[in-house]
Amino acid sequence: MGNILYFLARYNRIFIFVLLEITALSLVVSYHDAKRKTVFSFLNDITSRFDSKVSDIKYYFHLKSTNESLLAENARLRQNQPNAKWADTMRQVQIIDTTFKQKFTYQPAQVINNSTNVKNNYITIDAGTNKGVNSHMGVVSSNGIIGITRFSSGNYATVLSVLHKDFQVSAQILENDELGSVVWEGGSPDVVTLKDIPVHIILKKGWHVIVSQNSDAFPKGIPIGTIISFQTNGSEATYNVKVRLAASIRNVQKVYVINNILLDEKKALETKTLESNK
Amino acid sequence: MSAFKTILYFFLLLLIQRIILDNLFIGEFERPFILFVFIIIIPTLPTWALLLIAFLAGLIYDIFNNTPGIHSFSSVLLAFLKDLSLPFLFDNEDEISLGISSKTFGFGRFLVIALVCSFIYNLSVILLTDFGITDVQDFATRLIFGTLSSTVLVYVFDILAFYRRKEAI
Numbered sequence: 223m224g225n226i227l228y229f230l231a232r233y234n235r236i237f238i239f240v241l242l243e244i245t246a247l248s249l250v251v252s253y254h255d256a257k258r259k260t261v262f263s264f265l266n267d268i269t270s271r272f273d274s275k276v277s278d279i280k281y282y283f284h285l286k287s288t289n290e291s292l293l294a295e296n297a298r299l300r301q302n303q304p305n306a307k308w309a310d311t312m313r314q315v316q317i318i319d320t321t322f323k324q325k326f327t328y329q330p331a332q333v334i335n336n337s338t339n340v341k342n343n344y345i346t347i348d349a350g351t352n353k354g355v356n357s358h359m360g361v362v363s364s365n366g367i368i369g370i371t372r373f374s375s376g377n378y379a380t381v382l383s384v385l386h387k388d389f390q391v392s393a394q395i396l397e398n399d400e401l402g403s404v405v406w407e408g409g410s411p412d413v414v415t416l417k418d419i420p421v422h423i424i425l426k427k428g429w430h431v432i433v434s435q436n437s438d439a440f441p442k443g444i445p446i447g448t449i450i451s452f453q454t455n456g457s458e459a460t461y462n463v464k465v466r467l468a469a470s471i472r473n474v475q476k477v478y479v480i481n482n483i484l485l486d487e488k489k490a491l492e493t494k495t496l497e498s499n500k
Numbered sequence: 501m502s503a504f505k506t507i508l509y510f511f512l513l514l515l516i517q518r519i520i521l522d523n524l525f526i527g528e529f530e531r532p533f534i535l536f537v538f539i540i541i542i543p544t545l546p547t548w549a550l551l552l553i554a555f556l557a558g559l560i561y562d563i564f565n566n567t568p569g570i571h572s573f574s575s576v577l578l579a580f581l582k583d584l585s586l587p588f589l590f591d592n593e594d595e596i597s598l599g600i601s602s603k604t605f606g607f608g609r610f611l612v613i614a615l616v617c618s619f620i621y622n623l624s625v626i627l628l629t630d631f632g633i634t635d636v637q638d639f640a641t642r643l644i645f646g647t648l649s650s651t652v653l654v655y656v657f658d659i660l661a662f663y664r665r666k667e668a669i
Contacts, residue, residue: 235547249569
């Protein structure tokens with residue numbers, strides 16, 4: 223016993239070093255696992271409060287561009303109002319419309335912290351579980367897609383931005399309905415890559431890429447961006463399509479968190495189907 | 501350097517890192533780090549205290565940065581290596597209490613120390629972020645850029661914080 227204590231005392235620095243490094247490594251690994259999600263959620267509230275103070279100051283410098291994009295969105299929405307259209311028919315029939323029910327709800331939020339300069343980028347927003355924001359909800363700005371929520375605490379939520387190596391969204395080319403998936407391969411924070419488009423499909427620069435109907439987190443038709451270049455990689459059967467993002471992640475200030483009301487029902491059904499196969 | 505002053509320096513470095521450096525945009529490169537200067541300037545302590553403080557300092561930045569473990573690991577590694585190499589860096593016991601800065605080492609030797617420290621720190625951070633090396637060229641450019649930019653920052657910080665006081669004495 224005495225020998226062990228002497229040994230520990232003699233090499234205490236090595237033991238403390240190894241202990242601390244193992245603690246740190248286990249933190250890295252558990253976070254990458256994404257299964258134990260609540261490692262820091264209680265501390266995130268404190269750090270987020272600091273970031274929100276910094277963001278309040280930065281917000282003033284972007285007021286002009288924020289206003290412009292909100293005005294543009296207002297204009298677009300006004301154009302879709304019934305009173306902005308005219309009836310191209312003589313028939314007048316009154317219909318009580320029960321066909322459409324709400325599937326997606328929108329929760330506005332303010333960006334309080336944002337990074338675009340590392341390999342895995344996150345955004346923090348000031349809406350959390352108190353406002354119904356949970357993990358895996360779509361986040362869009364008035365211009366287009368921004369990301370998917372990852373963790374949420376009471377008043378804040380972190381968003382896995384499009385500029386993250388784990389982010390992937392099912393996409394569609396508006397002009398020819400071709401399906402693919404959008405990922406970010408690093409490099410410029412304005413350009414993402416559209417994958418899985420076969421080489422026999424005809425593409426044109428400037429065509430629009432939107433969210434497809436296969437996405438759980440986003441309604442169909444949310445803009446992702448426009449095609450700026452496409453090329454084949456030697457013998458591969460698919461294009462490598464570069465897409466310029468419609469929404470600039472760097473300058474985003476106001477976002478909407480999208481809640482898919484029917485998602486739980488869909489997931490439950492899909493799990494049931496998968497289990498019945500076993 | 502008193503304990504109070506050291507804590508003050510830590511929060512100053514945290515603010516610089518968080519408000520200025522983390523908002524820099526430099527293409528596809530890793531942003532430069534300055535927080536590890538804290539490990540270099542911290543006065544000599546018992547090993548266990550030094551390692552524990554380094555761990556906590558890294559952890560605080562990790563919580564801000566959404567990267568649990570990465571900076572705590574790198575900080576503890578750097579602190580441990582610093583603790584091991586201290587007897588070789590100084591000629592006699594009296595100098596150790598002065599701490600590492602360009603004031604005690606002169607610009608040439610301090611540059612080497614800053615370069616080695618920022619290399620170790622950036623290497624550890626980049627390896628943990630990527631979980632290994634996937635693209636050698638990308639890895640090398642990020643490591644070289646990160647090391648050089650961090651070294652410059654360490655030097656600038658050292659001059660601003662310590663150099664003027666030498667003339668005043």
